[in-house]
Amino acid sequence: MQVVMLLYPRMTQLDLTGPYEVLDRFEELNLHLVWKTLDPVPDVYGLRILPTDTLAGSPQADILFVPGGPGQISLMEDKDVLSFLRRQASGARYVTSVCTGSLVLAAAGLLTGYRATCHWLSLGQLAYFGAVPVSERVVTSGIDFALTLAACLFGEGRAKRAQLAMEYDPKPAFVGGTPASAKPELVASLREANAAFQKEREAVARRAAAALQIA
């Protein structure tokens, strides 16, 4: 099975590297990191990862995957990327994303009528595309997502084996990784700090939704 994972500038690399770590432990899966060129792709903080295939040279995905991150906003109006995703999705068995990657799938028209999720700051924007925003467990944690997917594909036994091989036993030092569990002041402060960027993201989402002729 071919797993096609989109790389892009200013992505959140952990959204991609987490699932990569899990999925590449399964021999049945061939992972491809795809972008427009084969040049190194910098994440939002500058970590540079090399693609394995271009969009044009990518195999047909059985599993299509889009990570999140601030760079997602340019993809939402990028005709080449959107048509690549539509083409790939039409032949894929699973169309997946982590964090704000779902907004890119939504902009490609792939989530219309589906339940979908997103980073808490941007969750509401999914509705512009006719998707049904839900806040569920396998949301922004790429590792949890990938183990769940692996269990769907290969059964719980093998997913558990990968989890033990990775010694994946997360125990965050602090409570408060979600807006529901964090202190309201902290949630408000992060909203405030991200307000300008979220305004831009919102505007792009509305334009992309209009382009889809849904909004």
Added chain:
Amino acid sequence: MQVVMLLYPRMTQLDLTGPYEVLDRFEELNLHLVWKTLDPVPDVYGLRILPTDTLAGSPQADILFVPGGPGQISLMEDKDVLSFLRRQASGARYVTSVCTGSLVLAAAGLLTGYRATCHWLSLGQLAYFGAVPVSERVVTSGIDFALTLAACLFGEGRAKRAQLAMEYDPKPAFVGGTPASAKPELVASLREANAAFQKEREAVARRAAAALQIA
């Protein structure tokens, strides 16, 4: 503060990319990915990450970090890497690792007399170097480690803010990420599957310990 993170062929990339994601959110920290050359470094499954600095060109670390992975065994007898780590550690405030990265620090003589931890399959090997093996929480989870370190450096408030910004709220689909919580049959089966490689790792650890004149 300079954070010097060692890249190396056949590392477990998530050991590095997890902490990178957390630490690069703190403006006070400058992250450096260092290896012998500036060529792309492939992890154990082939994901290629670009270094930012060579060993020779690396700044002095305030925080020194070594990820784990199968490639660690060649580092344990690599004089250039071991002397780099010793030189860096002598000026660093924190000397850190995830997973089997600790065995490399041990081979450099940096853990002798200290409590240290490691991936469950290799934990016992730390004792060859005069380290005290402990199985503790911030062990193989690079993300949890980095949030704990960030709290030490910048206070709990800012660490919690980073955690919420990342929406880091892991909820593994399955129990059993440690040998204590997994079914004994699964633990035995993984030990069996890794026996040949663990034998090699063990032999290298014994040689490296002998070279340190401790064993």
